[in-house]
Amino acid sequence: MPVRVCFVSLGLYSYANPDATDTAGGAERQLYLLSQKFSDSTDVHAVVAKYGQPSVEFRDGITFHRSYSPDPEKSPLLMPYSSIKLMRAMQRADADVYVYRGDPQKASIVAAIAALLGKKFVYNLANDSNITAEYQSLPPHFRHLFGWSLENAAEIIAQTPKQEALVNERFGTDSIVIPNGYPRADEISGYDEREVALWVGRLDQDQKRPHLFLDLVERLPNHEFILIGPRGFDESYCNSIIERANSIDNVAYTGRVDPNEVDRYYRRASVLVNTSAYEGFPNTFLEAWRQGVPIASLDVNPGRYLDTNIAGYANGDIARLKTDTELFLTDVCQRRKVGEKSRRIFESRYTIDTIASKYEETIRKAART
Structure with missing residues (x-):
């Protein structure tokens, strides 16, 4: 029964x-x-x-x-x-x-x-x-x-x-x-075809902190960024983030993207940037790893979920986050090395x-x- x-x-x-x-x-x-x-x-x-x-x-x-x-x-x-x-x-x-x-x-x-x-x-x-x-x-x-x-x-x-x-x-x-x-990816883009840094999450000031992502965007004016996410519950904060994103030339704000459509953004991404103060087990990490996208994270260690040391954890240092993000944006070999390692672990466990x-x-x- x-x-x-x-x-x-x-x-x-x-x-x-x-x-x-x-x-x-x-x-x-x-x-x-x-x-x-x-x-x-x-x-x-x-x-x-x-x-x-x-x-x-x-x-x-x-x-x-x-x-x-x-x-x-x-x-x-x-x-x-x-x-x-x-x-x-x-x-x-x-x-x-x-x-x-x-x-x-x-x-x-x-x-x-x-x-x-x-x-x-x-x-x-x-x-x-x-x-x-x-x-x-x-x-x-x-x-x-x-x-x-x-x-x-x-x-x-x-x-x-x-x-x-x-x-x-x-x-x-x-x-x-x-x-x-998360499901396995149906297709994966070549590592030399990727061109943007991606941020995905709710526009939430206390946990997700997209304002820190925009700080990073402004520190890397020669690279392209995409900000994806639905509005949070604080209207004033959400409006300020959207207005700020719209005023910066090298970032595009998409708003909410249907979960079944978000893969096309990951396939273009050289790196997923995470600025959360804390997480449980973020779906965005799984979405990135299944596409072989490395993660540059400010405060949440991706290696905690992979049970291994892996490049991309800034340990709270915004300058190091900038360095890691820029490395994944510019170094195809490092992007491939970290991305492939993450994808193999994802497919074996998650x-x-x-x-x-x-x-x-x-x-x-x-x-x-």
Whole structure:
């Protein structure tokens, strides 16, 4: 008999229906990719936001259950009507296992509802900050509820060994490491055909920090750059980034690019630049590696995910980031050496087929506990 799993992921629907405008990110993208690779022995449901769709709808092998229209500034627990909508949608899904990925406050609410329904709960970290800065910023009662959620979770999924260690250190409980995954590339451009430096991510001041990318652009006026990403929640900051990008001759801002179309930019890229303050397991790294694109990263070490030392980590030094970026833009041999090494490791560890198999087995184990 199939195991029924329900992903509680408000933005997931936008990956199955392009007409549903949303700023869903990497966490939702991963859940969608995983769902497309699960076997027939797993019945996939998802509780999603309200986009004007029917209360129940089947798309891309997923049964979607409409809940509420979210306010990014508020928890559903602070909006009783939304909490009721969320619970009704979860009840309608009638899953064996409910999975929430990311925000610790919302995870606590989903875990509590799953417990009320007498069902299993699985927590999947989406970012290191879920159990560090975000957790610490919660009100005391939510910190307690989140701790209870992890203690009573059927499974906890970490993306990296670092997250696994943090979960054990802070909450005294075990987790299983399942990294993000991505499909293999259909085609790869020659390394001497690449011409631009690429930045991909949400226009977010605190984590992604595209303003630092624009600082880099201005330091390398003889090279071409592309800035890709949807707007974040801070309108003033987003407007300032877009206006600044439009005023610089050697960078093009594309806005949001459909995930199925972004590969054409990676195929042109000599290097992917990352300016994030922190990450969980960035999809952009996987998107780059599958195309053999090296990464120049300011604060997040790409070698952490490859389990090897690899060129491109600036260790917080913007001058070194400039040097690394320029090297990959101008030195085809170095670009090829680092890009090919990254692609080989990606194909041996991080293809979506490999990751989905492990994820699906973890869900089935949770259902049996």
